[in-house]
Amino acid sequence: MIAVRRLSTIFARPITWIALLVAAVLVVLVAAPLAGLVAATVREDGGGSWADVLASSLSQNLFWQPLGNSLLVAIGTGLISTLLGGFLAWVVVMSDVPGRRIIGVLATIPFALPSFAIALAWESVFRNDRLGGNPGLLASLGVAVPDALSWGALPVTLTLVAHYYSLSFVVVAAALAGIGGDLIAAAELTGASRARVAARIALPAVAPALLSGFLLAFAEGISNFAVPALLGLPVRFQTLSTRLYGAISTGDTERGYVLAILLVLVAAVVLYLGNRATRGRSFAVITGKASRARTVRTGPWRWPLLAASLALVTATTIIPGLVLAVSTLLRRTNDLDGGFTLHFWIGASDPSIAQGFRGVLSDPVLLQAGMGTIALGASVALCAGALGLVAAYVVRRVRSNVVGAGIGFLAYVPFLIPGIALGAAFIAQFGAPIGPLPSLYGTFAILVVAGTAASLPFAFQTSRSALGQVSNELEEAALVAGAGTGRRIGRILLPLSARGVTGGAMLVFVTMVRDLSLVVLLVTPATPLLAVQTFRYTSEGFTQHANAITLVIAAVSVAATLLARRLQGARRPWTES
Structure with missing residues (x-):
C-alpha cells in the first residue's frame, strides 16, 4: 500500500508527466535513430x-x-x-x-x-x-x-x-x-x-x-x-x-x-x-579575493604581435569574403581580364553564360531554396529551443537523479554524433514506413526532426544556463500562491530566461542555415536548401553561382550571430575595461 501511495503521489505531479513526455521525445529523436542505424547493419540482408x-x-x-x-x-x-x-x-x-x-x-x-x-x-x-x-x-x-x-x-x-x-x-x-x-x-x-x-x-x-x-x-x-x-x-x-x-x-x-x-x-x-x-586534476585559479587580469608588457614585440594577429584574422575573415565577392562579378571564372558583370546576381537566362542559369537573386529555384533554408532554420530553432527549455526545466525540478541524468544524457548524445552520421541514422529510422506512419524521407519534416535532434545539445545547455540564473525562490513563492506548472513557466521562468533562450535559438538558426553535413543526405529536389545548392553548383563547375549563394548564406549567418550575441548579452573578456 505504501508503494502504491508513493506511485500515486509521484504521478499526481505535473512534472512527472512532463518528464515522461520529454523522455519519450528524446527516445524518438536520439535513441531510436541510433538503434535503427545499428539494427540495419545486423539484420539478415545487411549482416x-x-x-x-x-x-x-x-x-x-x-x-x-x-x-x-x-x-x-x-x-x-x-x-x-x-x-x-x-x-x-x-x-x-x-x-x-x-x-x-x-x-x-x-x-x-x-x-x-x-x-x-x-x-x-x-x-x-x-x-x-x-x-x-x-x-x-x-x-x-x-x-x-x-x-x-x-x-x-x-x-x-x-x-x-x-x-x-x-x-x-x-x-x-x-x-x-x-x-x-x-x-x-x-x-x-x-x-x-x-x-x-x-x-x-x-x-x-x-x-x-x-x-x-x-x-x-x-x-x-x-x-x-x-x-x-x-x-x-x-x-x-x-x-x-x-x-x-x-x-x-x-x-x-x-x-x-x-x-x-x-x-x-x-x-x-x-x-x-x-x-x-x-x-x-585541479586547475583552480579563481579564489575568494577578486583581482583584475594582469597585462603582460610586450615591449618592442607589440608591433610584430599586432602584425601577426591582424594577418591571421584578415586572412580568415576579410580576404575570403572579398575573394568570393569579386569572383561573383567576373564574367569568366577566376579571370580578371574577362571583364565584370552582375549577371550571376540579377541576370536573366542567357544561353551564352553559365548554360542559361539565371542570377541567384532572379532564379525561382534558388529563391525557393532560400525560403526553405530560412523556414528550416526558424522551425528547428523553435522546436529545439522549446524542447531544450522544457528538458532543462525537468532536470531542474525533477526529484529523481536517475530521470534527470537520463534526460541530460540523451540531450547531450547528439553532440557526439557527426552531422552526416546523424543524417544517415534518420534515413535508417524514418526512410521507410513505420506501421501506419509514412516514410519521411524527401519531406521537410525529416529535415526539421533531424535538425532538432542535432541542435538539441546546444539548446539544452543554453536553456539550462539561462534557467540557472533564476532563483528557485521565485517559483516556490508562485507555488505557494497557487500558481500551476504552466503558469509558473509562462509568467516567471520564460520571461526571466527569455534573453538567454532566445539567443541560443538564434545560434541554432545560424547552425542550420549554414550546415551541409547534416542535410546533404536528407535533401531531395522537392526540398531544396541553399547549402546543398552551393554544393551542387560547385560540383558542376558553376563557380560564380556557388560563391554568390555562399555570400548570401554568410551574410545571414553573421547577421544572426551578431543578433544572438546581442540578445544573450554575452560578456567577452576582450571588451572588459
Whole structure:
C-alpha cells in the first residue's frame, strides 16, 4: 500500500508527466535513430556489411584509408586551431598589443561563416589546372601552384583550421580572463621570469580550455563533409564523411550505415580520452579575493604581435569574403581580364553564360531554396529551443537523479554524433514506413526532426544556463500562491530566461542555415536548401553561382550571430575595461 501511495503521489505531479513526455521525445529523436542505424547493419540482408567494411578486399578503400585521412585532417585541425586560437586569446586578453578589441571581434567571425565559404575562397585562389576547367587566380596570373596546395590533405586541413580556430579562441580567451592578476604578481615577486610564469601558471591554468578547444576542433574536423568534398574528392582524397556520403547516395546503404557507426565511435573515443586526461586534476585559479587580469608588457614585440594577429584574422575573415565577392562579378571564372558583370546576381537566362542559369537573386529555384533554408532554420530553432527549455526545466525540478541524468544524457548524445552520421541514422529510422506512419524521407519534416535532434545539445545547455540564473525562490513563492506548472513557466521562468533562450535559438538558426553535413543526405529536389545548392553548383563547375549563394548564406549567418550575441548579452573578456 505504501508503494502504491508513493506511485500515486509521484504521478499526481505535473512534472512527472512532463518528464515522461520529454523522455519519450528524446527516445524518438536520439535513441531510436541510433538503434535503427545499428539494427540495419545486423539484420539478415545487411549482416555482411561489417565484414565488407572492416575485413575484406574492399575494406582498405572503404574504411581504413578514409579513416587515416580523417584522423590526419582532424588531428591537424585540432592542433593548429588550438595553437592559433590560443595565441590570439593571449594577445587579446593578456597582452598590451594595441587594437585588441578589433582583433577579438574579427577572431569570432570565421565560425559564423559556412565552412564551404572558406573552401570556395581557397579554390578561387589556389586551384590549378590539374583537373581541367578554369584555374584559380594565381594560376591565371601565371603562378605555378603545386598540387599539394590545390587539393588533398593540406588545403582541407588549412581551410578547416581557418574555420574552427575561432572555437579555440573563445574557449581559451574565457579561461585566460579567469586568471587573477594576484597569482601572476605573486609569482613575479618570487623572482620568476615571464617564461617561467607562463609555463608554470598560465599554461597549466588554461590546460582544460586548450584541451576543450582541441577536442571541439577535432570533432568538427573529423565530421566535416563540405570541405573534404570540395577540396579532396576531385583528387580522390576520401575521408569517412565523404565515403559515407558516397555509399548512401549510390544505394550502398548498409555499408554506409556501418561507416556512420564507426564514425560515431571514433569521435566518441577521442572525446572520452580527452575528458579522461583532465579527470581528477585541479586547475583552480579563481579564489575568494577578486583581482583584475594582469597585462603582460610586450615591449618592442607589440608591433610584430599586432602584425601577426591582424594577418591571421584578415586572412580568415576579410580576404575570403572579398575573394568570393569579386569572383561573383567576373564574367569568366577566376579571370580578371574577362571583364565584370552582375549577371550571376540579377541576370536573366542567357544561353551564352553559365548554360542559361539565371542570377541567384532572379532564379525561382534558388529563391525557393532560400525560403526553405530560412523556414528550416526558424522551425528547428523553435522546436529545439522549446524542447531544450522544457528538458532543462525537468532536470531542474525533477526529484529523481536517475530521470534527470537520463534526460541530460540523451540531450547531450547528439553532440557526439557527426552531422552526416546523424543524417544517415534518420534515413535508417524514418526512410521507410513505420506501421501506419509514412516514410519521411524527401519531406521537410525529416529535415526539421533531424535538425532538432542535432541542435538539441546546444539548446539544452543554453536553456539550462539561462534557467540557472533564476532563483528557485521565485517559483516556490508562485507555488505557494497557487500558481500551476504552466503558469509558473509562462509568467516567471520564460520571461526571466527569455534573453538567454532566445539567443541560443538564434545560434541554432545560424547552425542550420549554414550546415551541409547534416542535410546533404536528407535533401531531395522537392526540398531544396541553399547549402546543398552551393554544393551542387560547385560540383558542376558553376563557380560564380556557388560563391554568390555562399555570400548570401554568410551574410545571414553573421547577421544572426551578431543578433544572438546581442540578445544573450554575452560578456567577452576582450571588451572588459
